[in-house]
Every structure is written in structure tokens, then in C-alpha cells.
Amino acid sequence: MNNITQKLHNESSPIQNEPLITTRIQLKGYGASQYQARIITQPLTPIGVNKRSYTYAVSDVISSTRIILENPRIHSSTRHQLEAILTSLLNRLDNVVNVPFIQGTDPQLSQVSKELFKKMTTINHYLTELNANIATIKGKNQ
Secondary structure, three states, X not given: OOHHHHHHHOXXXXXXXXXXXXXXXXXXXXXXXXXXHHHHHOOOOOOEEEOOEEEEEHHHHHHHHHHHHOOOOOXXXXXXXXHHHHHHHHHHOOOOOOOOOOOOOOHHHHXXXXXXXXXXXXXXXXXXXXXXXXXXXXXXXX
């Protein structure tokens, strides 16, 4: 059983406790230049170090990118790159609102719907984690 399948079957380890972090290398993998990655992370305080790279909270990087995008003097190509980076970072956040599943009808169907929703959320989390790893690999090769 591979690592992801094992994590999917292991219900005792909560996914939400893992901090969402990113590095300048990942930002480069998402399409930022070295300069853009530095400008995005320059006003931020690193929350840790991972393999000789400073790590930053994804939410802080998102807010920093939005502040940079507010500048009206940014060239259109740079704006498109920053918007693509912002989209990639927003996809990493699990901003999911819990919906009350089928209240008042079949309780067994409601339970199955809740379990399916939980599994889909878990799978989406692992996919975004894999995309972050791909961005790190791309950033290292640039």
C-alpha cells in the first residue's frame, strides 16, 4: 500500500493540523521569477526552514500577492503571472463550507453523503499537496 493510500485509510491522523506552507522555490514552480518570489516574500516573516529554504504561511503569501496586485503600475504580463500564482495558492487552501446533508430524509443516505464528502475533501487535499511538490521540483530545476 503506497503512502497516499495508507493516509486515506488512516482516519486517526487529522489533515487539518498540518500547516500550509510554501517556499520561494515553490513560487518559482508556480510561475514566478526569482525576483517576483523575493518581492512577494520580502515583507513576510518566515515561519520555519525546510531544506535550506525559508517557509512562509500560504495565507500570508496570498495576502502579500494581493497587495502587490493592487499596484496599478504593474505590467500586464507580470499581473497575469501573479494572478496565476494567486490562483494556485488559493487552490491549496481548503476553504470548504460544511453543508447540511439531506436533513429530514433517509439517515443512511445522509451518512453515506457525509462520508463521501469527507473522502473527496481528503483526496483534494492530497492532490494539492502533490501539486505543491511538483511546483517545488519545477522551481528547483529553473
